[in-house]
Amino acid sequence: MPEPAAETGGASGGRTRVDRRRETTPQRLREAARVVFERDGFHNARLSDISTEARVGSGTLYNYYRSKHDLLYELMKGISAELTGIAADRISAQQDPVHRIREVNRVYVKAFQRNARVLQAVYQARGEDERLKAQWEEVADHFQSRVTRAIADWQKAGLAYGDMDPRHTAHALTLMVERMVMAWSYEGVEYDAEVLIDTLNKIWIRSLGLTSTAEPHPGTAPRPVTE
Structure with a gap:
């Protein structure tokens, strides 16, 4: 007895249900991997569970x-794009630095918390896979380089203390924020979210000598610029 023809749809150009299922399979696998990594961590996760x-x-x-x-690498692509997009859209020395710091830190902390368990899995696995290590470092380098440039610009404008090296600062x-959010997100340290964000912002703003009105800090001379 001949097998029945696969179902086709005119609007889909002859694509079958099998074709459509195949198209969605990678996404389903990534979603399943996220569930398993968040539940079990990287080392305890098994492909059979996924x-x-x-x-x-x-x-x-x-x-x-x-x-x-491979699955974790694919998941991290989206998370990396989400995290690096925060700084690209919001850190700017051309706008009030205090407002920008408050906005970026809040969005970053929320995004990190939302993806915390997958980021924990990446942190666990980065020593075993150069691609995952590179992804983790890419996010850190992105924030550090942008904040370095922002601090240098604020110093040139006389808005921030001029005697602090931009890169080291x-x-x-950024490492302070990363470490505190890691401790809060998946190491069992209990913080109130709003108090945490407010504290991080105050440390940034006060350590840089910024003011909420974006006016030059009293007694602060612009940092000498070396070409």
């Missing part, structure tokens, strides 16, 4: 991803 969560066979999973490192401030 395929079960996605309701596909193990063979289907291997058609798209060869390892859990940027690294200290």
Whole structure:
């Protein structure tokens, strides 16, 4: 007895249900991987658990991803774009620096918290996979370089203390935020979200000598500029 023809739809140009299912399979696998990584962490996550969560066979999973490192790498692409997009859109020395610091830190902390368990998995696995290590460092470098330039610009404008090295200061401030949010998000340290964000903002603003009116700090001379 001949097999029935696969269902087609005129509007879809002859694509079958199987075709449409195949198109959505990678996304389903990534969503399932996120569930498993958030629940079990990287080291305890198993590909069999991911395929079960996605309701596909193990063979289907291997058609798209060869390892859990591959799946985590794909998940981190989206998270990296989300995090680096924050600084690209909001840090600007051309606008009130106090307002920008408050806005960026709030958005960053919320985004980190939203993706905390996947970021924890990346942190756990980055020593085993150069791609994951590079992704983690890319996010850190992105923030540090932008904050370095912003501090230098604020110093030139006489808005920030001029006797602090922009690069070292940027690294200290961004690493402080990263470390505190990591401790809060997945190391069991209890912080109130609003108090945490407010405290981070005050440390940034006061350590740089900024004012809420974006006027030159009293007694502060612009940092000498070296070409």
